[in-house]
Amino acid sequence: MTDHPxxxxxxxxxxxxxxxxxxxxxxxxxxxxxxxxxxxxxxGGMAKDLDSVLPEQVQWKAHNYNHLMEQPTLFYAVCLVxxxxxxxxxxxxxxxxxxxxxxxxHSLVQALSNRVLYRFAIFMLSSICLMVLIGFAIxxxx
Amino acid sequence: xxxxxxxxxxxxxxGWSIVMLFWLAIARGxxxxxxxxxxxxxxxxxxxxxxxxxxWPAHNYQHLMEQPTLFYAIIFTxxLMGxxxxxxxxxxxxxxxxxxxHSLVQATINVVRxxFLLFLAATLCLFGLTTHAALGLLxx
Numbered sequence: 001m002t003d004h005p006x007x008x009x010x011x012x013x014x015x016x017x018x019x020x021x022x023x024x025x026x027x028x029x030x031x032x033x034x035x036x037x038x039x040x041x042x043x044g045g046m047a048k049d050l051d052s053v054l055p056e057q058v059q060w061k062a063h064n065y066n067h068l069m070e071q072p073t074l075f076y077a078v079c080l081v082x083x084x085x086x087x088x089x090x091x092x093x094x095x096x097x098x099x100x101x102x103x104x105x106h107s108l109v110q111a112l113s114n115r116v117l118y119r120f121a122i123f124m125l126s127s128i129c130l131m132v133l134i135g136f137a138i139x140x141x142x
Numbered sequence: 143x144x145x146x147x148x149x150x151x152x153x154x155x156x157g158w159s160i161v162m163l164f165w166l167a168i169a170r171g172x173x174x175x176x177x178x179x180x181x182x183x184x185x186x187x188x189x190x191x192x193x194x195x196x197x198w199p200a201h202n203y204q205h206l207m208e209q210p211t212l213f214y215a216i217i218f219t220x221x222l223m224g225x226x227x228x229x230x231x232x233x234x235x236x237x238x239x240x241x242x243x244h245s246l247v248q249a250t251i252n253v254v255r256x257x258f259l260l261f262l263a264a265t266l267c268l269f270g271l272t273t274h275a276a277l278g279l280l281x282x
Contacts, residue, residue, distance in 0.1 A: 085149055114182040130160065137152075138157065141150050
């Protein structure tokens with residue numbers, strides 16, 4: 001169980017989330033300094049308040065990081081279900097890797113060009129991969 | 143293949159989240175027709191330009207990406223501890239049931255008092271599951 005192949009895409013997307021974490025702060029902290037915001041004296045407030053202060057290209061990285069904390073949590077849950085249910089289907093593994101690849105592309109689109117049509121299309125494709133995984137989970141568990 | 147019965151509620155709630163994803167797309171879709179969407183726009187921007195109840199399914203989808211992540215984590219914990227006593231299975235299914243009812247309320251009538259009570263009931267289930275996991279650790 002510990003070397004189930006479905007654990008690899010899970011770890012890959014976790015690692016990619018940390019790449020976006022670094023990218024977010026590597027762009028945000030210099031932008032905050034340029035805009036005269038001093039985090040040392042700031043009390044309260046939320047990250048989304050920065051949307052009205054920082055350039056949107058800087059916030060795009062943060063938007064994507066936030067996005068990675070949303071639907072991928074379903075992906076982790078369903079992959080771990082498949083691992084614990086002993087699912088050995090290669091198609092589930094393909095769907096999981098496709099989900100990870102599409103989420104990486106989604107991150108790059110949102111962080112760089114952020115054309116909404118492309119972003120939406122990639123998000124929908126990744127959602128279809130997630131639905132395939134859920135279908136495997138339903139077949140495994142019910 | 144035998145599996146732990148606690149996996150069932152996880153699959154149900156993940157599947158329900160995808161149902162809400164479709165619901166939000168269907169509810170908001172008509173407001174996107176014939177508009178040019180600026181680069182970088184997000185769902186929140188759509189809400190600013192078109193406030194109203196058609197955003198309620200989206201609010202609930204966002205909500206499903208929040209506390210249920212704790213639910214998934216604690217259920218996997220209980221499974222890996224082997225603590226799948228019937229009480230935990232009931233609590234897990236009750237959590238899923240309350241969250242689905244919470245979604246239906248928030249996406250339709252959205253009476254905050256009812257929504258809050260359902261959220262509270264779900265949270266009590268999560269609290270019970272978490273307490274059992276903590277006691278399980280202490281007694282192992």
